[in-house]
Amino acid sequence: MDDQTLPTKDRLIRTAAELFRTRGYNGVGLSELLTAAKSPKGSLYHHFPNGKSDLAIAASTWASDQMLRTIAASFGSATSFQDGATTLCHKLAKLFDLSNQWDGCPVSATLFEGPDNQAFLDHATHLFEGWISEVAHHAERLGMAPDEAREAADSLYILVQGGWLLARTRRSSDVLRFLPKKLRLSERD
Amino acid sequence: MDDQTLPTKDRLIRTAAELFRTRGYNGVGLSELLTAAKSPKGSLYHHFPNGKSDLAIAASTWASDQMLRTIAASFGSATSFQDGATTLCHKLAKLFDLSNQWDGCPVSATLFEGPDNQAFLDHATHLFEGWISEVAHHAERLGMAPDEAREAADSLYILVQGGWLLARTRRSSDVLRFLPKKLRLSERD
DNA sequence: ATGTTTCTGGACCAATCGGTCTAATCCTGT
């Protein structure tokens, strides 16, 4: 993340998101992070007065926004929930391969082990519920009843998170590609 | 984990498993760990020559063995795969409530962010495949064909890991209790 | 009882941690 044309603040956020995702919040030191972002310590504490924890919140939020966009792109042109879910899983499989089959979920890796655990946990809840709401919104748009939509969104979330972990341990994105088959919807395939 | 009757080595392993599970490998310092285990530094490096990383391997292995026993207990007296899976999910829900609805998976929290990432990742793969094999073994015993059994085991693993994460963000073990409904088996319920 | 091995206790170490602070520099509006 050394794109010098990007404003310092954005460079910090992107670098933090990337590093935290691969080694977790506590696994990344400020010095390493600042070197990677080509930014001095003063800038960090100017843009993020509370330092590392502020940056972690910003980085996870940014990563979550990316996921929301991926969800929107997958379901936006879908003709059915199953269709959108399949597209999403394939997009995630590609993302997984790009990450050296290594990284974890950017939100949980960043927020589930912080020092200020309560605030971090609350923010993680907020972000994850955002993902699920977005999926549920599309499910309703595609014809599902509200409670049916929420349950389908929950299921997809569970499958994706669990599948990502299995893909990580098997170093294979195929797990993610086969995920849609496991979706248990009211209609049978 | 202050049971003084336990040998030092076991006290270290249990304490490490507990702490790593709640705050991750890098989130726990040796001084804190040794205080909690009521053990001096010399003992740690006597029993685990490579220090923290050795201890992490031992702790995750111990935690994994516990999970294997839970799986065996759940499927041992089951009359069907669905039955065993349901029991397992309910056992895990109770475990989740005991952990203050806070902790992560003891294996991934301990091994997915270590310094020696390759060895840690390999060990995590080994442990997780052990879980899946154990489930698949019971599935076959309960009448499934080998490949059907492996797929069912994969599915259960995915659901449990994803469900645990969702339970964490919602601070509710109900997610885990409803998991069996999402299992998509060849027979319909 | 004595010698030997196993284990414990903790002082000590360099390196790194996250964070503070101030001077210098870069922008921007006038």
Next chain:
DNA sequence: ACAGGATTAGACCGATTGGTCCAGAAACAT
């Protein structure tokens, strides 16, 4: 051209990190 806020640069700080080392206690063998 100049004022003044925004931003950068990095020296510096105390605390803590994981790790080493060895004296001595405890356990065990004979």
